[in-house]
Amino acid sequence: MILTMDNVSKKYRKKWAVQSLSLELTSGGVYGLLGPNGAGKTTLLRMLVDISKPTSGQILLDGQSIEQMGDRYRSILGYMPQRFGFYNRFTAYKFLMYMSSLKGLNVKQASVRVEETLRMVGLEKQAEHKIRTFSGGMKQRLGIAQALLNDPHILILDEPTTGLDPKERIRFRNIIGELGRNRIVLLSTHIISDLEFSCKEMILMNEGQVLVRNTPTEIIKSLEGNVWKAKLTEPQLAELTSHFKVSGLSYQYDGIVARVLSKEQPVPQAVPEPPRLEDVYMHYFDEEATV
Structure with a gap:
């Protein structure tokens, strides 16, 4: 599976958020998108999940336009945005069952996947707790769980470890490392420790452009x-x-x-x-x- 960004740009009024960006991502590893706030990371991710359309250029999956693929593309996609809304009166289980229905899972499939994802993010004991009682870190883990419900082939995560304590961060890195074995996983962050041990490649981005792309080892080595x-x-x-x-x-x-x-x-x-x-x-x- 190959996800291609071909000379992609995005302009908001007079400001270019992403400029002439070309990248190719393949299955079998985690890609880390690193850059300061305002670098254009979130804009790029929103285009990759087909929420926002490029001003110019195109995004392709195995040579097909993701815009033309429509629901076929979204059915294999998992996405956790930087800011995620919750129904605070729902329990964690009920919320994930609701999200499963939006992703097209039947009740039997959804029940199995909800239990699996709650276990993966360490919330199985809080399955029947109301979301309003959750800490910020627990809500963040629930956001990660909803992105995994449809067992996606492409997983896009925007600042997923915000609010997680060090122990939760380690748990998250282990989960992502395992998921990246046979998927395309793109993780956007400005927290460098999220990337050093989990990414096969880092993509450094600023002012809407890619500055460098390489393995963490080679990027560090370049400063020797x-x-x-x-x-x-x-x-x-x-x-x-x-x-x-x-x-x-x-x-x-x-x-x-x-x-x-x-x-x-x-x-x-x-x-x-x-x-x-x-x-x-x-x-x-x-x-x-x-x-």
């Missing part, structure tokens, strides 16, 4: 020799930040340890450091990463 660590005083730090990007700071009793991005040694006391994804984020997006 460009990351330094130096212990500084407050005045030295102020001077340094006026000339270089600083991807991390650690305040210690005898000074400030800074991670600095530079092709050359930024200060005499700086020593080379192995690059990390936080450094990659700062390098491409000029802001600190959310880990």
Whole structure:
């Protein structure tokens, strides 16, 4: 299965949210779409799930336009938007049964899938609890569950780990890693730790365009020799930040340890450091990463 974005652009009034973007995604792995807020990630995902139409270009599944495929395309699609509405008076089970009917599952199929997905996201014990009693993280897990109801071949997730605690995040990454074995999974986030261990490829996006696409290992490797660590005083730090990007700071009793991005040694006391994804984020997006 091949999902192709062919020179896709989207314009809102005078602003281009996505510009001349071309990508090809294949079954058998998780793709991580990483970028700051406002990069165009959500706009791209809305076009991929056929909610929003491209201003120009086309999106194809195995050579067929997804717009022309219509319901055939949507029947194999799972989508969790960034903001998801719930019926707070419903129980988790009733809500998922309702969503199953919208996805075309009969009652018998729906009952089986609802129980399976509740187990997958760790909400089986809360199946008969009203959604209004759920925490933000539990609602987020319920949103992930509804995206999985029709056992989709293509799974699109927009900021799915917002509100999840570290333990829930690990559970989510394990679920996604398993699902990605025989599906196309596209995960959009600005939280880099969601991607480092679960994605076969990362797609870095900003201002509506793809900046780089590669494996996490290769993207990190591309910054080798460009990351330094130096212990500084407050005045030295102020001077340094006026000339270089600083991807991390650690305040210690005898000074400030800074991670600095530079092709050359930024200060005499700086020593080379192995690059990390936080450094990659700062390098491409000029802001600190959310880990």
